[in-house]
Amino acid sequence: MKVNVKHIAKLANLPLSxxxxxxxxxxxxxxxxYVEKLNEVDTKNVKETSQVTGLKNVTRDDxxxxxxxxxxxxxxxxxxxxxxxxxxxxxxx
Amino acid sequence: MKLNELTxxxxxxxxxxxxxxxxxxxxxxxxxxxxxxxxxxxxVTVAKEKALEQAKKADNALASQGETWxxxxxxxxxxxxxxxxxxxxxxxxxxxxxxxxxxPPFDATVVKKLKDAGAVIIGKTNLDAxxxxxxxxxxxxxxxxxxxxxxxxxxxxxxxxxxxxxSDMCLAATGTDTGGSVRTPASFCNLVGLKPTYGxxxxxxxxxxxxxxxxxxxxxxxxxxxxxxxxxxxGNDSLDATSSRAKVPNYTxxxxxxxxxxxxxxxxxxxxKGIDAESARLYKNAADTLRDLGADIVDCVSFFSDYAISCYxxxxxxxxxxxxxxxxGIRYGSARKNFGDEAKRRIMLGTYTLSAGYYDAYYKxxxxxxxxxxxxxxxxxxxxxKLDAIVSPVxxxxxxKLGEKIDDPLxxxxxxxxxxxxxxxxxxxxxxxxxxxxxGLPVGMQxxxxxxxxxxxxxxxxxxxxxxxxxxxxxxx
Numbered sequence: 001m002k003v004n005v006k007h008i009a010k011l012a013n014l015p016l017s018x019x020x021x022x023x024x025x026x027x028x029x030x031x032x033x034y035v036e037k038l039n040e041v042d043t044k045n046v047k048e049t050s051q052v053t054g055l056k057n058v059t060r061d062d063x064x065x066x067x068x069x070x071x072x073x074x075x076x077x078x079x080x081x082x083x084x085x086x087x088x089x090x091x092x093x
Numbered sequence: 094m095k096l097n098e099l100t101x102x103x104x105x106x107x108x109x110x111x112x113x114x115x116x117x118x119x120x121x122x123x124x125x126x127x128x129x130x131x132x133x134x135x136x137v138t139v140a141k142e143k144a145l146e147q148a149k150k151a152d153n154a155l156a157s158q159g160e161t162w163x164x165x166x167x168x169x170x171x172x173x174x175x176x177x178x179x180x181x182x183x184x185x186x187x188x189x190x191x192x193x194x195x196x197p198p199f200d201a202t203v204v205k206k207l208k209d210a211g212a213v214i215i216g217k218t219n220l221d222a223x224x225x226x227x228x229x230x231x232x233x234x235x236x237x238x239x240x241x242x243x244x245x246x247x248x249x250x251x252x253x254x255x256x257x258x259x260s261d262m263c264l265a266a267t268g269t270d271t272g273g274s275v276r277t278p279a280s281f282c283n284l285v286g287l288k289p290t291y292g293x294x295x296x297x298x299x300x301x302x303x304x305x306x307x308x309x310x311x312x313x314x315x316x317x318x319x320x321x322x323x324x325x326x327x328g329n330d331s332l333d334a335t336s337s338r339a340k341v342p343n344y345t346x347x348x349x350x351x352x353x354x355x356x357x358x359x360x361x362x363x364x365x366k367g368i369d370a371e372s373a374r375l376y377k378n379a380a381d382t383l384r385d386l387g388a389d390i391v392d393c394v395s396f397f398s399d400y401a402i403s404c405y406x407x408x409x410x411x412x413x414x415x416x417x418x419x420x421x422g423i424r425y426g427s428a429r430k431n432f433g434d435e436a437k438r439r440i441m442l443g444t445y446t447l448s449a450g451y452y453d454a455y456y457k458x459x460x461x462x463x464x465x466x467x468x469x470x471x472x473x474x475x476x477x478x479k480l481d482a483i484v485s486p487v488x489x490x491x492x493x494k495l496g497e498k499i500d501d502p503l504x505x506x507x508x509x510x511x512x513x514x515x516x517x518x519x520x521x522x523x524x525x526x527x528x529x530x531x532x533g534l535p536v537g538m539q540x541x542x543x544x545x546x547x548x549x550x551x552x553x554x555x556x557x558x559x560x561x562x563x564x565x566x567x568x569x570x
Contacts, residue, residue, distance in 0.1 A: 003445060005441070008441045008444050008445050008448070009441065011444050012414060012440050012441055012444040013418075013421070013429055014429055014430075014432065014437055014440060014441065015429070015430045020437075024437065024438060024441060027438060027503075028438065028441060028442060028445070031406065031438075031442060031502065031503055031506070032442070032445070034402075034403065034406075034503055035402075035403040035406055035407050035455070035459075036403075037399060037400060037403045038400060038403045038404060038407070038455075038458050038459060038462055039458070040400075041400055041458075041461075041462050041465065043458060043461035043462060043465070046461040046462075046464050047461070047464055048457060048460035048461050048463075048464065049460055049461075049463040049464040049467055050305060050460055051305050051335065052291050052292075052305070052467065052518065052519025052544075053291065053292045053335055053337065053519070055292075055334070055335065055337075058334040058335075060331040068198050068199070072198035073198070073424075075196070075198060076194075076195050076196065076198075076424065076425035076426070077424055077425065078422070078427075079423070085423055085424060087423055
């Protein structure tokens with residue numbers, strides 16, 4: 001099975017070199033072929049398990065408490081300005 | 094015996110009786126790190142000054158006895174923390190270049206709990222980057238070596254935690270177990286490794302790998318130490334919506350109860366096939382010991398169908414691809430091109446299985462198979478056979494040589510065959526040592542039970558451990 005690695009890498013926002021694309025294409029194809037084993041299992045009328053706790057509607061009281069200071073929140077960013085995270089423009093002029 | 098070689102139980106006694114103090118205990122561990130960590134590479138960051146400060150504080154508290162111990166059960170005990178736990182003011186890398194210089198502004202809930210219990214956080218341990226791995230070889234900071242033979246892997250992804258405890262650099266270490274990452278390294282390093290029930294221990298502040306599978310555990314020398322630690326880490330957390338409100342018992346209280354009459358399922362099919370011959374021999378001996386200790390050994394069928402790995406390696410990468418989307422270099426960390434190969438593989442795998450047109454065939458299907466695996470364990474095996482627990486091997490082979498499986502990702506994934514089912518079902522698993530191969534490599538077995546049955550697992554593990562005392566052996570480094 002052929003995996004469109006270029007497309008997947010774009011969706012995943014992962015820059016890949018052409019040689020990486022080739023390497024990963026084979027590895028991903030091998031892995032996906034293996035996991036397709038699951039098609040052998042009869043899952044008719046079987047409900048999905050997305051979490052094993054059985055918990056529903058977990059809430060806490062709407063009481064605020066101290067979080068991070070602006071300084072702390074910005075401390076690990078390499079690109080900041082005026083107490084804000086500075087990022088590339090999303091909309092072009 | 095050197096102070097850094099003590100169990101937590103022994104260290105607490107020694108501190109209480111003033112045979113030594115907390116600063117001496119922490120200093121012994123730091124000396125050991127200086128002595129052997131160049132060879133082992135268990136630590137990414139050693140927090141020397143902070144640790145000695147905490148030890149001094151512990152000594153001040155120890156001056157007032159009685160109440161102190163009740164409120165601070167881990168007072169003065171040097172513990173290492175896996176480097177995917179956020180630790181305030183201490184660099185946290187997740188084993189990846191992407192977070193090479195990230196210094197968290199907050200503590201994970203478990204870190205806070207350990208500190209509140211008086212523990213000394215001695216440093217951050219090495220791991221497969223993002224916890225993606227079963228051997229410790231996927232770290233961007235170099236592989237960790239197995240102290241029992243430095244040409245061999247210590248297991249992963251909690252590789253540094255295992256090697257640190259096994260080589261006496263600390264008395265215990267935390268870990269995470271998403272598909273075996275506490276149990277495998279524990280079994281490869283002659284340690285006790287606990288994967289608690291999903292939701293038993295808060296995941297808040299721990300760098301998420303696969304949110305429906307991640308379990309927060311720890312590695313110790315003895316079963317009693319493991320139970321002691323769980324007393325401090327377990328419990329509901331309002332910051333983790335998946336954490337359980339189930340009462341936290343005192344896990345050490347009935348630990349020496351004994352196992353007479355307990356019904357333990359043993360997968361006898363693994364006595365002579367499906368796993369390496371030496372592992373099979375040790376596993377069978379362990380089952381015999383359990384019988385000699387009074388348990389009813391019940392033959393049961395495996396719920397480790399061939400499908401567990403496929404199921405896991407769809408669900409896990411899917412959740413990984415989502416959880417690692419936040420590493421975009423904006424608020425913290427560096428660019429996504431700095432992800433290692435394994436991280437890239439898993440992100441892409443998950444992106445594919447969740448993408449339009451493929452979601453039903455892969456992720457949805459895997460979630461359905463997960464239901465079957467969970468029901469299989471709970472109803473078809475545990476309830477139908479009226480079992481208190483089941484035991485199984487942890488790894489199909491003893492530890493392998495560094496580099497042996499690194500070129501074949503799928504081969505590496507298949508080594509998780511015995512460990513992933515517990516994560517899929519959300520049940521607890523306790524790995525205990527069962528001996529050594531002819532070449533001196535450790536082998537373990539795991540004890541599993543229904544959700545929230547950790548007390549029973551500890552009782553079985555403790556009984557077996559006291560009868561065999563594998564933990565008394567030390568590696569020659």
